[in-house]
Amino acid sequence: xxxxxxxxxxxxxxxxxxxxxxxxxxxxxxxxxxxxxxxxxxxxxxxxxxxxxxxxxxxxxxxxxxxxxxxxxxxxxxxxxxxxxxxxxxxxxxxxxxxxxxxxxxxxxxxxxxxxxxxxxxxxxxxxxxxxxxxxxxxxxxxxxxxxxxxxxxxxxxxxxxxxxxxxxxxxxxxxxxxxxxxxxxxxxxxxxxxxxxxxxxxxxxxxxxxxxxxxxxxxxxxxxxxxxxxxxxxxxxxxxxxxxxxxxxxxxxxxxxxxxxxxxxxxxxxxxxxxxxxxxxxxxxxxxxxxxxxxxxxxxxxxxxxxxxxxxxxxxxxxxxxxxxxxxxxx
Amino acid sequence: xxxxxxxxxxxxxxxxxxxxxxxxxxxxxxxxxxxxxxxxxxxxxxxxxxxxxxxxxxxxxxxxxxxxxxxxxxxxxxxxxxxxxxxxxxxxxxxxxxxxxxxxxxxxxxxxxxxxxxxxxxxxxxxxxxxxxxxxxxxxxxxxxxxxxxxxxxxxxxxxxxxxxxxxxxxxxxxxxxxxxxxxxxxxxxxxxxxxxxxxxxxxxxxxxxxxxxxxxxxxxxxxxxxxxxxxxxxxxxxxxxxxxxxxxxxxxxxxxxxxxxxxxxxxxxxxxxxxxxxxxxxxxxxxxxxxxxxxxxxxxxxxxxxxxxxxxxxxxxxxxxxxxxxxxxxx
Numbered sequence: 001x002x003x004x005x006x007x008x009x010x011x012x013x014x015x016x017x018x019x020x021x022x023x024x025x026x027x028x029x030x031x032x033x034x035x036x037x038x039x040x041x042x043x044x045x046x047x048x049x050x051x052x053x054x055x056x057x058x059x060x061x062x063x064x065x066x067x068x069x070x071x072x073x074x075x076x077x078x079x080x081x082x083x084x085x086x087x088x089x090x091x092x093x094x095x096x097x098x099x100x101x102x103x104x105x106x107x108x109x110x111x112x113x114x115x116x117x118x119x120x121x122x123x124x125x126x127x128x129x130x131x132x133x134x135x136x137x138x139x140x141x142x143x144x145x146x147x148x149x150x151x152x153x154x155x156x157x158x159x160x161x162x163x164x165x166x167x168x169x170x171x172x173x174x175x176x177x178x179x180x181x182x183x184x185x186x187x188x189x190x191x192x193x194x195x196x197x198x199x200x201x202x203x204x205x206x207x208x209x210x211x212x213x214x215x216x217x218x219x220x221x222x223x224x225x226x227x228x229x230x231x232x233x234x235x236x237x238x239x240x241x242x243x244x245x246x247x248x249x250x251x252x253x254x255x256x257x258x259x260x261x262x263x264x265x266x267x268x269x270x271x272x273x274x275x276x277x278x279x280x281x282x283x284x285x286x287x288x289x290x291x292x293x294x295x296x297x298x299x300x301x302x303x304x305x306x307x308x309x310x311x312x313x314x315x316x317x318x319x320x321x322x323x324x325x326x327x328x329x330x331x332x
Numbered sequence: 333x334x335x336x337x338x339x340x341x342x343x344x345x346x347x348x349x350x351x352x353x354x355x356x357x358x359x360x361x362x363x364x365x366x367x368x369x370x371x372x373x374x375x376x377x378x379x380x381x382x383x384x385x386x387x388x389x390x391x392x393x394x395x396x397x398x399x400x401x402x403x404x405x406x407x408x409x410x411x412x413x414x415x416x417x418x419x420x421x422x423x424x425x426x427x428x429x430x431x432x433x434x435x436x437x438x439x440x441x442x443x444x445x446x447x448x449x450x451x452x453x454x455x456x457x458x459x460x461x462x463x464x465x466x467x468x469x470x471x472x473x474x475x476x477x478x479x480x481x482x483x484x485x486x487x488x489x490x491x492x493x494x495x496x497x498x499x500x501x502x503x504x505x506x507x508x509x510x511x512x513x514x515x516x517x518x519x520x521x522x523x524x525x526x527x528x529x530x531x532x533x534x535x536x537x538x539x540x541x542x543x544x545x546x547x548x549x550x551x552x553x554x555x556x557x558x559x560x561x562x563x564x565x566x567x568x569x570x571x572x573x574x575x576x577x578x579x580x581x582x583x584x585x586x587x588x589x590x591x592x593x594x595x596x597x598x599x600x601x602x603x604x605x606x607x608x609x610x611x612x613x614x615x616x617x618x619x620x621x622x623x624x625x626x627x628x629x630x631x632x633x634x635x636x637x638x639x640x641x642x643x644x645x646x647x648x649x650x651x652x653x654x655x656x657x658x659x660x661x662x663x664x
Binding site for chain 1: 580606
């Protein structure tokens, strides 16, 4: 059977471009025992994948040049040579950016698309939702009345992190890059305040104005100047859940900034860098809680869905320009 | 009764000087009930006191201009109007830099100078020892075989932190500023390796050579370039006990450096800024353990003792030039 897939054509230096990706026509092998033939429905594009385009050892293995890009995919079973799956089942897997693919049954997980939209398993009920859950519940641990600031607040992780912080009784402030997103955060997702950083001439002052009692928990998705500024507003015993640094992922030289350690020292700040896989043994607990909260309406979500397989690179590149509200997905 | 005391003559900008201090002759009041007349024996000078010379809100209140400098002092009771203390008792208190002073009984703690040298209550059995204890045992938590790096390793805190890490089975590497101090760390205090940062043209390479398996715990007393370099050598799940930033205390502008958060993120590093008073409710436990270790010879210590009340400012200034080995004290 024929299909198309995206491979890494070349490694980007700095901001990636369409040229770093290439579509290839390939022929899939015959299905073997315990293998499943899958048709991709929704393919996830995520900021952390930028790191995998580099040839640098990190927590996620590098993509190889001329080899397929892989990421989170919700797919439908076309044909199954494993008794656990049947044609028509919806599954989640870490699969190639391809229209069709073959995967071993053991690497797939069935998902129930009757409860929620299939894309939710790539967002609020997937890696971004779990990431938000552990960053808030295990690291930030906001107490009632404390101020929680979320950067990249309108992204796939940020909107979940903010809403989870609200369940703990915190006052939640989102930092994002447009007035539309500010409106969304406050009106749909219940953030107490939202700040458009592109609109602030004096970001430090703007943050101190929306956080008159200082910042107790900072959930950082972006890094760079925004983070330096939030750190200047931290309270004694503040916590930083260090989740992403999207503003720096395309830097070609080591980014410079003010030394933050003197501030973290004098305020007895706790900072924890993390990736969701650190919490693999607690995924069950988190998934159950998130599912409950989605079902009972406590947590809301939104997706930016781009249509068409060919648009995968553009959807990915759009993440770095803030083109998504909530989870960025490509519908195949 | 007449005495002399040091007051803050002016606030320093950048590196402090002798001119920021002034000796005053004062007359002490008559002793009231529950007050004690004290003769200072050993006065502590500590790097954190630099912060108190600024007019900036921090964890320790600022010294006021024209008011006495205060810090840790071991003193002898001259006269007591409280039944808990008798003439001749040795006590610890946060007292003015004065030859004689009066303090309420409730702010004093008796110390046993028969067991150890009186200065130890300002060092290994005082604030620096407790700071080392909690930074290693509560934050760094080194496991057997892990690599622990200590900056400012030959200072009052560093030599204790390194030896405590050794009790946990860790491999301990000290960073310090002279070959003599390197020798001291290895020969007297049992550090596995010691690095003279002033002697290293390529500090990052030098650190990676003495830490071939990377760094699991970093106990930071200094900040700045040394810290940036150690961070580049951190392992996945490393811990940073953020205790001091002495290299930056005299900066007149915000020090700039490489953004460290991307490294802390991808390696899932935990960082905790702390001051010893965060652990006030566990001082008893730590003091008992440290006393035991000192008595049984597990922990050794050293002091740099400057003679003469008039030399207090010079002793303090010497901290920023690395003139001390172990605890810097002034004997009155």
